[in-house]
Amino acid sequence: MTALASPVACGPEIRFERGQRAVFCGLTSIVWLHRKIQDAFFLVVGSRTCAHLIQSAAGVMIFAEPRFATAIIEERDLAGLADAHEELDRVVRRLLERRPDIRLLFLVGSCPSEVIKLDLGRAAARLSADLAPAVRVLSYSGSGIETTFTQGEDACLAALVPDLPRDEAASLLVVGALADVVEDQFARLLTDLGIGPVRFLPGRRAAERAPVGPNTRYLLAQPFLTETARALEERGAVRIPAPFPLGAEGTTLWLAAAARAFGVAPARVVAVTEPGRARAARALTAHRARLAGKRVFLFPDSQLEVPLARFLSREMGAALIEVGTPYLHRTHLAEDLALLPDGTAVTEGQSLDDQLDRCRAARPDLTVCGLGLANPLEGEDLVTKWSIELLFTPIQGYEQAGDLAGLFTRPLARRARLEA
């Protein structure tokens, strides 16, 4: 509907767009967060739509006794707020009776709960007092009116920060839910660099609460952590600026930034990262042949788009037509933006039909988009890569660089194979 261009002297050309947005809400991030924090439960307070959304996003996971559920607001809950709090207490008690293994309960706000101004913060404080010390109860918003997709993780982690113990000692905190395998690789590399102690947010269990203080340096592993970063800075922690660890180059620069902050000699960085860089280079070669010169269009989804575009352009030789992102944190993404080719069109926000018009007109070789758009675009003979997989698949770090490239080359290889 509206498109305001704000060209910078050099670097990418960033536009802001407003209109219909084909994106998930923050509730969706529960689907990977609950797997990361193994004794946490996520209780969405919302409508049948919220339950249906999570069911649709979780696919077959819904049948595996996952640690999330929805307290569906019914008509009688809308009548009076006092009643709603009693109802919520009843639902929480029933839930904890069924799941005595739960140590951390998140009350997750939704659009309906926010519009009726159900105070989940107060409910969490009350329930926390009642259920202590067995269960801590926190709240955050995953609603579509407040959050887009991965921002749900940001809101969740930000809710954890005030709860972290204080510590004056120097330490590194890596922030953002990563697959366990990736987390372990990073822990090894950072330890080999001589950085320590290294801790991760979120921890794998509710009891793992990384201490924070003025000597904590934190390194973002994901680009969508605006509120979490702010909350950490309120606790005195200091961010280490770095591009995100996607691809061999991204991983090296990310590790090097941490090493610099901890005074590690550059030679040691080269020595520690050499085996990983060599393996990644080998893994990426075959994929580069398929992606070099391919014109790529990225629809907004997760805020991973800018670092992904940087990887595709610099390491895979792809040409970028447009890089959409739901939000653009200019500070957190400064290092990645600086590595994009001059003049790259970066669009913050979305006006879906206008963006589809641009995509169709450009006829990209590969379009990265959500599942609602992928088959319709394939139906128009455009090759697509559905983006949500980038959140569920381990893609960060050296050992995953080849897998990351593979996610983009597979649709192209497939299109080349099919003859019927």
Next chain:
Amino acid sequence: MQLTLWTYEGPPHIGAMRVATAMRGLHYVLHAPQGDTYADLLFTMIERRDARPPVTYTTFQARDLGADTAEIFKQAVAAAYERFRPQAMIVGASCTAELLQDDPGGLSRALGLPIPVIPLELPAYQKKENWGASETFYRLVRTLAGPPAAERVQTSCNILGPTALGFRHRDDLREVRGLLDGLGIAVNVVAPLGAAPADLARLGEAAFNVVLYPEVARSAAQWLERTHRQPFVETAPIGVKGTVAFVEAVAALAGVDPIPVLRAEGSRLPWYARSVDSTYLTGKRVFVFGDATHAVAAARVAAAEIGFSVVGLGTYSREFAREVRAEAAAHGIEALITDDYLAVEAAIAAAQPELVLGTQMERHIAKRLGIPCAVISAPMHVQDVPARHAPQMGFEGANVLFDAFVHPLMMGLEEHLLAMFRDDPEFHDGAAPSHLGGGARLEAETAVLAAPAAAPPVVWSIEAERELKKVPFFVRGKARHNTELFARERALPLITVETLYDAKAHFSR
């Protein structure tokens, strides 16, 4: 508040989307927050549609709340009209927008668009998906149906009910068209699937209506009956008997002879069910759950056409509870009317069926309990929108049902061999049906352990336990359940071999 993990039905606006997506030349503007667009992927992924559903969402955010959302809605309606130039539009609110109290009907009327714009009231906190589909279709028909034609050909009808994301609607429609064609009955309009608003205007030209799915089309058909004097047929042509009854009912309304269609090739189901390999199907205990239409029809086919015993029947469609209760009574059981999958799981565990016919959820419950299962109703996953022709309705549908119900079970000869040679390595107790891969399956006993946790434990003697192992594994769970029930009722401290056979005698009628 209701604690929920799985829901059988989405909210009512999903039902409206199913109608809008089924049609052509219709656009739906949905006042909804950012995130509600997830619903698109039900259509693009589960049904593999190659076009976006014709739905524009306002996707408002927190910063828009206040006076702004009404303006956003108006802009979205105007922009959607400009871009898509539909013949008609429907407008409404999702659950969150319902709370905002912007008035989609009034706001879009104020735009003065030159097409019909139909407001939908879909109470998201009371009603669900199927109700939403039914209400939407009813509103569309009410607004768009032209007057009854002055002269009608008696042998013309409309087919009402198939939608997008319907369980096998695509293929059912082809079968039903074939039956009507055989009877010499012309199909005037099929709706919603494939119809444009202009087609709905022609509904009045037909002499009568064929309702395939009452969940979607009963309200509209009843209205057409009242206002347009169009009678309707609601007999589900599912199974051979159902199809015959349907053909007879339609032929009677059209004043044609049903015999040529009934004498034609028909279905293989009756012969397959009579062939001796099917003897082993006799009295197999089956639990049926789904939407009302499919559950009732599947129970009839299972009992009367395949020879199973229906030991459980239920639905999540509260609107059709009466029909399901009546059908359950005919099988001598009580219907289970619930949308809580945990209640369904408990009922299945208690009934100890040998086959479950249900939705995607029952497929997973059955998997957990180690019971064979076939899917007969929405909600479904992508594998139940198959590439091949796979109707539920008509004579070919009956063939499909026979295969679908029997396939998860052992073939007769295989089951016989397993029972006779169960100590042989090839035919040991844990062997799964050969056509389902060689992997051992969870024994049905786990079902019993999972079910009535509240009941006090009953102790088995070693000899009784050993004797129980001699019972074929596919009925062993039931034997254990019955024996324990028997022992508990008599407050027996220990189950002996004697108790096992006493219980067997007690329960065999």
